[in-house]
Amino acid sequence: MAAEPEPLELDAGGRTVAISNPDKVMFPEHGETKADLARYYLAVAEPLMATARGRPALLQRFPNGATGQSFFQKRIPQSAPGWLTTTTVSTPNGTTSRALVLADVAHVLWAANMGCLGFHVWPYRAARPDEADELRLDLDPSPGVTFPMVREAATEVRALLGELGIAAYPKTTGNRGLHLYVRVEPGRDSFAVRQAAVAVAREMERRRPDLITGAWWKEERGARVFVDFNQNAPHKTVFGAWCVRARPGAQVSAPFAWDEIDAIEPDELTMRTVPERLARLGDPWAGMDDAPQSIEPLVERYRADLARGVPDAPWPPVYPKMPDEAPRVAPSRARGARGGGG
Template sequence: MASKPAATVTVDDREVRVTSPDRVVYEATSRTPAITKLQVCEYFSSVGAELMTALGQRPTAMERWPDGWREGMRLATGPQDREGDGFYQKRLPKGAPAYVETVQVRFPSGRTADELCPTEPAALVWAAQMGALTFHPWPVRRPDVDHPDELRLDLDPQPGTDFADAQRVADLARKVLEELGIRGFCKTSGNRGIHIYVRIQPRWSFEDLRHAAIGFGRLLSQRDDGVTTAWWKEERGERIFIDFNQNNRDRTIASAWSLRARPGAPVSTPMTWEQLAAVTDPRDFNLTTVPAFVAEHGDAWSAMDDEAFSLEPLLELWETLPGGELNFPPDYPKMPGEPPRVQPSKKRADHWDADGNRIED
């Protein structure tokens, strides 16, 4: 059967053309009916104002699934991976409408790219028309893309833990931030994790941002033995991992209000701390339920820009708590003070010098 003719979605004063509007993007589940491409575009239009609060003026990578998402599909691991069903689009594709703006960013490799920089909700609906389900904004804004204004604490449940464990740690994180005079804002990840955001003054580097996350994670692990900052999976155990490396340059996490490539079209949903504590299953927050949730409760992040905090209390934790530098992701160049990039179980002490350099035979 032939696809329906193209549809349009009206976003403020723009009309965004949606081709193959009846294409099924998410198959039906016990919680949700089948969801079409047109419904995805209409969803992003319905939360357009909230999305702009979360990622407006930010360099934003698009996680695209051009044929929709199905169980068993795989996200490509990089530009050379041609077998993935979905992929990250960091450079804006040619042919974008004039209202879809960009900003240039620099990667750790030194290369640059002109990345999507949303300035109005229609740009995000256009991205959805191009198959984008998840938006991955940088923690910076145009025009200063080298000084983050957002600290992101990614609470990542490890095997043997669940969302309830993440809730417990998130509540502890809220209390510790308050002790330090800092206000945090929370959201579900759209899976089992929880993300906590802090608006900060844009005068620190990405390296400082990462160190602040490490320091905070170490304090949490002192307060709760179910928390870890161990980079190597074999050392994490059944604990909540504070993924500090998500604060590196060109490291992003799913934005607020993004869909996730998982069954039932779950949404990474901002909420108040009281609402988060009451969640029993984060899958309840999905494309079919979130618009009504927003209409009833509003945007829990609407006050995030009211105050920008200093990183100094968290950097002091980095300076004073023991542990030193931790590993960077494998695609980063070797960084000053970084430990050897070898699994602890495979490391032989006599193969490494005191500075973490491998001793050649």
């Protein structure tokens, strides 16, 4: 029987973290190992911590690598090291759990050692759970949408926000879409941030109905980029910046600068290429925390819609019926009910 390989001990900001089975291949396309994954996170620790420090994270674990089975770990086990920082979080249906807080890069390495290939991060810091400090605009490509269309949609959204004096910071999702982040000034909760996202989705569909949709129901989207406003609903998480996706090529959800929008290729931003890119170009989100943004112009647009009789956009099915929400039923089913079929 082969001997268990020696763990690799890494210095993570002054704390030693042991990486067990360090030669285990996690990404088959180029053979990156668990040790490579840990060293990647050390290489991007500064910008990663700038955006993630103090935030709870839902862990998506792939014990047998990116192409194996996965599961979400909502609860940190009692057997975890005593130095781990945790906090109590809620899921959309109200279930609570003890979640990992990304307090420093050692916490990231601890999770990576367990095969975590997905840090799904809350939009608040654990110390201020009632304040959502990020507006996250998820530009989700429907079937038939090309990545150049997603790029164009991002540019259009940026133009709208710019008209309102709001700065947004883009990143790849690590897959086919883009995320635009806005650092939100203190005092806003997730309900207000979601209202701002609904306003963006609606205005973008008014301006570019050929390209962008705010339709929650998939049957209404067509081959358009969907602004997924419900990614900002309370207790929702989004895949974290600088985090490695569970794809064979080890793609990263990578921040980038706006002047790169026409050239950015998500599949090229990987665990192998991002550290060198960061060393060469620096952190494109470096100024995000310097000037938190007011989302009041967007919230006002949402309220104006309500005043005109436009209901709230539909919520995901795991949420209870919300005030001002339209009937939560797909349009085709509503038409069938009105027609008295069956």
